[in-house]
Amino acid sequence: MSFTLRVDISFINHKMQKTFNSEKELKKVYGKLDRYIRRRMTVLRAVHSLSDVPIRLPERRHELAGDKKGNFAVDLVKNYRLVFKPNNDPLPISQDGGLDLKRITAITIVEVEDYH
Numbered sequence: 001m002s003f004t005l006r007v008d009i010s011f012i013n014h015k016m017q018k019t020f021n022s023e024k025e026l027k028k029v030y031g032k033l034d035r036y037i038r039r040r041m042t043v044l045r046a047v048h049s050l051s052d053v054p055i056r057l058p059e060r061r062h063e064l065a066g067d068k069k070g071n072f073a074v075d076l077v078k079n080y081r082l083v084f085k086p087n088n089d090p091l092p093i094s095q096d097g098g099l100d101l102k103r104i105t106a107i108t109i110v111e112v113e114d115y116h
Helices: 014-020 023-046
Strands: 008-011 072-075 080-086 106-114
Touching: 008 014, 008 023, 014 023, 014 106, 023 072, 023 080, 023 106
Parallel strands: 008 106
Antiparallel strands: 072 080, 080 106
């Protein structure tokens, strides 16, 4: 019998982990965003690597720039994003010098934010 591993998901701190692991807490902290967060977390929990997260709507995985360089985000609703960072050690680098998304198999959820 064989099985394929899914992306390992951790959280920036214990408080966020507790919030994301409780529907009641998620609703309390994020209000109506909770259903979008749960949908995106379902997608993130189902993929085998970061390259499997869709780049088209509704998820729209994208790499961030500026002071958020090194992080990625998926769309939630309107300007809200679920922000996360690769958590492989060391980070896998492709031949062109960028991140090898097919080999990123661990992420850390950083925040839910409207950074626009």
